[in-house]
Amino acid sequence: MTSKFNPRRRGFIQAASAGGLAFAGTTQAAFAAAPADPWRKAKAIVGKLANPVKFPKVDFLVTDFGAERCELVEVKGWASFEDLETMKTPAPGSKDCYPAFAAAIAACHKAGGGRVVIPAGDWYCAGPIVLLSNVNVHLKAGAQVYFSNNPADFAKYGEHACGENGNLVISRWQSNDCLNFSSMIYAYGQNNIALTADDETGILNGQGGVPFAGSSDCWWTWKGKNRTINSVAQSTSPNYKDGKPAQNAVNPRNPKSLADVAPNLSEADRLLIQGEGDKWRADENYLPALSEAGVPLAKRAFGLGHFLRPPMIQLIGCTNVLLQGYQVNQAPFWQHHPVNCRNLVIRKVHANSLGPNSDGFDPEACDTVLVDQCVFDTGDDCIAIKAGKNKDTQFGPTRNVVIQRCTMQSGHGAVTLGSEMAGGIENVYAQDCVFQNINWATNPLNTAIRLKTNMNRGGYLRNFYVRNISIPNGVQTTPSFYASLPGSPIASRTVATAAGAVVTFDCDYTPTADNVRTRPPVVSNVHISNVKVGTVTKGGKQLSSFQAIVILGPVASDYNGPAPRPAVLPVTNVTISDCDFGTPDNTEQPYYLYNVKGLKLKNVTIGGKVYNTTLSA
Secondary structure (H helix, E strand, O other): OOOOOOOOOOOOOOOOEOOEOOOOOOOOOOOOOOOOOHHHHHHHHHHHOOOOOOOOOOEEEHHHHOOOOOOEEEEEEEOEOOOEEEEEEEOOOOOOOHHHHHHHHHHHHHOOOEEEEEOOEEEEEOOOEEOOOOEEEEEOOOEEEEEOOOHHHHOOOOOEEOHHHOEEEEEEEOOEEEEEOOOOEEEEOOEEEEEEEOOOOOEEEOOOOOOOOOOOOOHHHHHOOOOOEOOOOOOOOOOOOOOOOOOOOEOOOOOOOHHHOOOOOOHHHHHHHHOOOOHHHEHHHHHHHHHHOOOOHHHOEOOOOOOOOOOOEEEEOOEEEEEEOOEEEOOOOOOEEEEOOEEEEEEOOEEEEEOOOOOOEOOEOOEEEEEEOOEEEEOOOOEEEEOOEOOEOOOOOEEEEEEEOOEEOOOOEEEEEEOOOOOOEEEEEEEEEEEOOOOOOOOOOOEEEEEEOOOOOOOEEEEEEEEEEEEOOOOOOOOEEOOOOOOOOOOOOOOOOOEOEEEEEEOOOOHHHOOOOOOOOEEEEEEEEEEEEOOEEEOOEEEOEOEEEEEEOOOHHHOOOOOOOOOOOOEEEEEEEEEEOOOEOOOOOOEEEEOEEOEEEEEEEEOOEEEEEEEOO
């Protein structure tokens, strides 16, 4: 494999080490203490981001650069994990608008900036839209861009030639650095950029559930078998059968031993990272293994022959970013994944994709972010704040995030932190949101306020504030679980951390998925107030959830590193006040606590009973 890195691009690769990537000037120092009035800081973040971008008032029409509308035909495709429906796709032989879009963006950038306009109509794009500094790509009302559903089209135009893997881009996949397929919308190291639309009839369609040519499989098939126990509306991956290639199936292209790519790794470390058997050779496990082994980015090439689906929109190392007004459909993977970005606003965006891992918005290692007036209807977490995984923590924490005036429908968690949070998360504010859960009967919101981490992901969460949340249709009223490790005090199928609680803090998230478990997480200073949960009729009963609160702190027995074991601290300084959690189904145990110290409940109503108490377990 050869890879033609450009060392001038913000110093991204020239200092790449065994730990991963390195942006010039990025540090992890000087974490600010929690302010006396946290909501004043939230207001300051909103004020700072009132006008994040500015562009010259000049338009570049893509039709002037050769773009032509396409005709659509009907095909059978997957609308969600389980629903096969008739949908529209560009007719065979449609003109590829990738060259025209790229030319318009280049011309706009060269002229000093402006707006690249995609008019109303249907457009086919067999490659990524790559944003450049001072360019606003704008969809007029009724414009719909259908991106190719041929993976090879997103391994053509990357700057890094990786042999049979294709021409790939610098990416992150579930918070690990890699070279991979480009996202459908991509930017790297750019400043003052925007992706906007007149309204949500401006649609970016990733065709994640549309079958590949000559196949019944699609992007979503690559998810493979779901691991969650007792999951609802997510028990399968479209058209997947045992034995098919997938991200969680052993890929024979990956080496049989880490010694082949990390020859300096000690035998003890190699055995720990690989674990028992060869499941570590599945792509989704192989990439984290490369991080743990200190393998540099240039040797982490995936793309063709591998099964790590690209996010729909990925922005890396960008500053002053606006995402506004459009709708996302059928994302192959996460819908929005900004990494190491600063001053980013996502406003009035409809994140509407019900496929596997269709998270709505996943800011990672970002600083100063506003999520405002967005609607999320997703096949995974609506919002999931992230900050690196394994040893890929060089960008530091995600911090200073405000989430407000948003609506959440289907999804795993409405506001989620983690699970990839090794670099830490701090100063997050969520307020004035409606977790509406209109699909509660068939595809319910799994949980409302959610933290996920474990002994592998580690990291810290501190200074998380939530207030004024309405949940009129409750959350999932049945429990879903993860398997526990042998010898764990937490027996499998006993704690509803995967789904069923309104507030879920899970510091033992999917513990069997990670071979290296040496980094205990630290969770403190969380304050939740004025959450009102309604009920729905299930089985003849009025129910709001399965349980109101589940707080599962770090599980010390999961640790498998060398002695002495580091301190495994309880979840501390959590206050829940002035909340009504409705009536959970599990009235005998409306809350569950493990390794929690001093949880304060103040004027909290559960099943008609008011709690004013401090709990530890």
